[in-house]
Amino acid sequence: MIAPDKLGPTLCIGELLVEIVACEPGTGFTEPLHLLGPFPSGAPAIFSDQCARMGSHSAMVGAVGQDDFGRVCIERLAKDGVDVSAIAEIPDLPTGTAFVRYRPDGDRDFVFNMWTSAAGRLSWTPTVEQAASCSGHLHVMGTLLSNPAVWPLIDRAADMIKDRGGSISFDPNARKELRLDAQTQIRFDALLAKTDVLLPSGEELMAAAKAGSESAAIKALFSLGIQEVVVKRGADGATAYTSHGDKFVQPAFAVDEVDPTGAGDCFGGAYVAARRLGADVETALCYGAAAGARNVAFRGPMEGAGTRVELNHFITENRLRI
Ligand code: ATP
Ligand code: MG
Numbered sequence: 001m002i003a004p005d006k007l008g009p010t011l012c013i014g015e016l017l018v019e020i021v022a023c024e025p026g027t028g029f030t031e032p033l034h035l036l037g038p039f040p041s042g043a044p045a046i047f048s049d050q051c052a053r054m055g056s057h058s059a060m061v062g063a064v065g066q067d068d069f070g071r072v073c074i075e076r077l078a079k080d081g082v083d084v085s086a087i088a089e090i091p092d093l094p095t096g097t098a099f100v101r102y103r104p105d106g107d108r109d110f111v112f113n114m115w116t117s118a119a120g121r122l123s124w125t126p127t128v129e130q131a132a133s134c135s136g137h138l139h140v141m142g143t144l145l146s147n148p149a150v151w152p153l154i155d156r157a158a159d160m161i162k163d164r165g166g167s168i169s170f171d172p173n174a175r176k177e178l179r180l181d182a183q184t185q186i187r188f189d190a191l192l193a194k195t196d197v198l199l200p201s202g203e204e205l206m207a208a209a210k211a212g213s214e215s216a217a218i219k220a221l222f223s224l225g226i227q228e229v230v231v232k233r234g235a236d237g238a239t240a241y242t243s244h245g246d247k248f249v250q251p252a253f254a255v256d257e258v259d260p261t262g263a264g265d266c267f268g269g270a271y272v273a274a275r276r277l278g279a280d281v282e283t284a285l286c287y288g289a290a291a292g293a294r295n296v297a298f299r300g301p302m303e304g305a306g307t308r309v310e311l312n313h314f315i316t317e318n319r320l321r322i
Contacts, residue, residue, distance in 0.1 A: 001227065002196055003167040005276045007136030009057035009083055011161065013154050014044035014144050015119040016062040016087065017096030018069040019301050021259070025102045028109045033101070038069055039300035040076040041098065042119075043141050043173065046262045050269030050291055050305040051139075052081035056276050058269075059083035059135060061128050061153065065118040069095035080305070086131035090118035100261070115149070122150050132157040135166060139272060140191060142172035142204075146184045155187075158194055169197040169272050171264065172204040192221070197228045197275070199268045205231050228281060230271060230288070232264055235321065238292075240285045250285045251320040253293035262301040267292035270311065290314045 020037030022029070040049075044060060052058035060082055064070030066089050073095065078084045096117035101109045114120070138161045144150045158168055170191055174180070180188055192198070192208065198221060200208055209217035214231070221229050222243045230240045237252040270291035274284035290311045298304030306314060 001167065002272070002275045003136040003165060004278065005056050005136065007164075007166055008134045009059040010048070010051050010137040010139055010272055010276060011059050011061065011131060011135035011157060012044040012048045012139045012141070013061040013122070013157060014141050014150055015042040015096055015114055016040070016045045016060070016064050016073045017042045017098055017114060017117070017119060018072055019098045019100055019261070021299065022099070022101035025104050027101070027103055029099060029101060029111055035099070036299065038072050039303065040073045041262075041301040042073075042096070043143065043265050044139075045073060045077060046265035046302040046305065047139055047269040048082045049077055049080050049302050050266040051273040052077075053305050053307045054270050054273035054277070054287065054311070055308050056273030057083070057136075058273070059086060059131050061086045061122070061131055061157075063088040063090050063118045063122050065089070065093050065095040066091050067095055069097065070118065076302070083131070086127045088121070088125070088127070090121045093118040093121060106260070115147070120149055122153060124153055124156060128153060132160045135161050137161065137166050137272065137276060138168050139268065140168065140170045142170065142174045142188070145187045145191070146181070151187065158191070162194055167196040168194050169199060169268065170195040171199040171268050172208055173264070174204055174207070175201060192226070193224055195226050197230065197272065198226050199230050199232065199264075199271070201232045201264060205229070230285065232267055232292070234263070237321070238267065238285060238289055240281050242281055246281065248282045248285050250289045251322050252289060253314070253318045254321045255293045255297040255318065257296045259299045259301070260296050262295050263292040266295040266302070266305050269305070286315060287311055293318070
């Protein structure tokens with residue numbers, strides 16, 4: 001069962017960074033460009049921000065430098081209601097950065113400084129322990145399964161939160177690494193066994209379950225004890241399956257996509273927030289789809305994260321792509 005909001009915040013552990021986006025599409029960064037930013041970013045930060053904007057308690061564990069970029073991240077999250085008390089400020093390293101340029105075909109080129117920035121200095125401190133000890137839910141980003149600095153924190157927090165009756169959601173986010181190395185696969189399988197809500201993108205579903213079809217994958221995942229599987233399909237919408245045998249299909253909302261970054265994280269943040277606040281699966285799915293669609297209509301990774309009021313408005317104002 002997904003733990004109710006009153007058990008404590010939804011915790012997300014991982015990277016905070018600022019994103020700087022090239023204004024014109026093209027390839028790479030080998031000539032002077034017009035750039036727009038800094039925008040607060042990082043998948044866990046986007047998730048936490050959307051979760052808080054929905055009105056659910058949300059807390060983040062991460063690390064930034066003592067610089068303007070770090071302040072951009074912390075101030076945005078705090079303004080939107082995220083508990084930032086467990087975000088460390090590292091004195092001698094800069095905040096993480098990602099320069100992003102979209103290619104005409106929608107692919108992206110990046111210049112990253114992430115794990116060599118303050119983000120890589122995450123460690124288990126009394127403040128992190130305090131955050132984990134009062135959280136009611138943990139959301140895990142699969143990209144961090146192979147991260148030697150961050151994974152031990154997630155693993156420890158997962159057990160603490162489960163032990164106090166909390167729940168876990170897991171977004172594999174593993175598209176580029178559908179074939180995991182042996183160690184990561186062991187971690188992946190161990191986490192699946194603790195997961196209550198799985199939020200894969202289309203192609204990650206079968207890889208997660210090592211199954212040949214969507215129905216076989218769903219069956220295999222429910223046999224592990226997972227209760228909800230929500231499959232994200234970009235502009236084709238999303239489908240939620242429950243271990244009670246329900247299936248809900250949610251078409252995407254019709255929007256002009258300006259910047260696809262963050263759709264999956266906003267979707268997850270709104271879905272988990274809605275469920276923890278007591279919404280049924282169908283309603284939470286609609287909020288997830290609205291949050292994902294609203295976010296892609298704004299430039300910047302979390303600029304379109306919506307409050308519950310904004311999402312209600314978005315749902316009534318926008319038609320579905322059917
Ligand atoms: P990413 O990891 O790239 O952020 P994801 O694969 O985890 O994305 P998506 O499926 O791309 O997640 O997006 C999540 C949800 O957001 C979709 O299921 C859909 O409801 C909504 N969404 C995403 N892109 C669009 C779009 N172009 N138009 C409308 N809705 C969208
Ligand atoms: Mg994703």
